[in-house]
Amino acid sequence: MAADIQFSPGELSRGATFYVAGHRGLVGSAIKRRLQAAGFDAIIGRTSSELDLRSRDDVFAFFAETKPRYVVLAAAKVGGILANSTYPVAFLSDNLRIQLNVLDAAQENDVERLLFLGSSCIYPKFAPQPIREDALLTGHLEPTNDAYAIAKIAGILQVQAVRRQYGLPWISAMPTNLYGPNDNFSPKGSHVLPALIRRYLEAAATQAESVTNWGTGTPRREFLHVDDLADACLHLLEHYDGPQQLNVGSGTDVTIREVANTIAAVVDYKGETRWDTTKPDGTPQKLLDVSKLAEAGWTSKITLQEGIERTVSWYRDHIVSLRE
Template identity: 70%
Template sequence: MAVTSLDRSARTYVAGHRGLVGGAVLRHLQQLGFGDLVTRSSSELDLRDPVAVEAFFAEQRPATVILAAAKVGGILANSTYPADFLSDNLRIQVNVLDAAARHGSTKLLFLGSSCIYPKFAPQPIREDSLLTGPLEPTNDAYAIAKIAGVLHVQALRRQYGLHYISAMPTNLYGPGDNFHPTGSHVLPALIRRFDEAARSGASSVTVWGTGAPRREFLHVDDLARACVHLLEHYDEPEPVNIGVGEDLSIREIAELVAEVVGFQGELEFDTSKPDGTPRKLLDVSKIKSFGWEPRITLRDGLKQTYRWYCEQLETGQLQRT
């Protein structure tokens, strides 16, 4: 197990810096004093293009890479466009991982997702549950791509002795999230739905599913701290879970969001819509054994995220439906 501080002066590439995760990682690295941070927007560098990625790595030669770039979405997007989620994510991962290995990147963190684990994995889900059962059908294409990324990291370690690692975050939220009315994950979707209901004076809000599934949520700033912590304290082939180790039902989460937003109407559950995985709580004993703990409670994180959402609305960065 390697325990080595990251060189704050070495070139560090954050792939996906305009997304929820990459943006938080970039902010955290800036706060820590990393002086040679490299980023590229998707319009500047299409990570699905192997020629462009090869040229970028040949020119920049980053010492450390944090691969947070991915095509992501909620249940609706994943189940509607499975080919896109599989193809885009596979290409991004293969291009970045192979180019990093060819051009001397000595440390790399690949960020996957807790959806890689079997739908009915024992709870809380341990890292060794990977590949022990069938996946949740609504996001199996995305999950297969992320599983391929984990195995790719392990293959690079075996073949070339590289210090590349993988981390599997639980459900994430925070400033910079996607609040699109149909393409977002459950928490930003609820924030938007309850906010619009509160502003319009609606008497009720409809939530997808039965409200029974349980979900764990981690603030993205806590994830960013975990990424740096792992790069400095972990060097093994097995992926590491990142989460809080506690979960709530979708009903409880919806009630908490309604409270934070100030919506006082009724909650209705549309049971014709899919629930997804019944429970997805991660076992986080491994990362906690390395000295990392989450710091931001769900209530405080929701308040902060809702403030950010309102600021984006007021400045025209987000459009109301």
């Protein structure tokens, strides 16, 4: 209900120091682009080699030196089913340390507005669809990414705790499956959509007779272009102030098979698509209820077809410089 949404903050100062943690990643780079387009002229960021966010002393020193007024925490260790299943310790430990260090340093240095970004994987595996914000902590998580999810849940709770104890208007947003420029297209670390883009482009280039994808192709997923997310983030920073995390998505979902067929058509792949049903599907469906986001005044604009076409074009232009 609209009464549950709390509005107020107002326009952010375009000249204030704005720290985007993870400014070179998929999400952080999109947020930086959106802020620049909106006229922010004091955006700061540090690469992981310049500032290891897992180092508490270094993070506190950085905040003490730069004194940002606004912060978006988009830095995280992320990956697909394979990476999450293989390295759960790193996904839990690294993300907990990043969050604790940044949020604690931000609180100590009186950061006025902070947006913590999580993921839709925080919700129970069998949450009623579409998933409402109040489904959090009501059931078991998807085992293939539970370590990452627990870390993100801890971040949400820390933001809520800061609001209660210090009265700071910090907020959290939980995006659905994201894709777009600066995504991870590596075979071992990518999420499903960039993995499919790379697979079909390579198959088209070599004229392979078939492409084999994991699972059955039947799970349903919601996808959001990262430029849409960045637009939503700025909107929420200026128009939302409440303790509850807000879902950010398109409000529609498709099967993995449909995504694969769309990508195959976009890259003009003529071969056969096969499905390895010995591999895991993950959560059967993950569609977010974005009604509260709509009440806060924002809806997505980039269609999946358009977003895939733009991402394929970007990948082709940057393939020589992408990480493996």
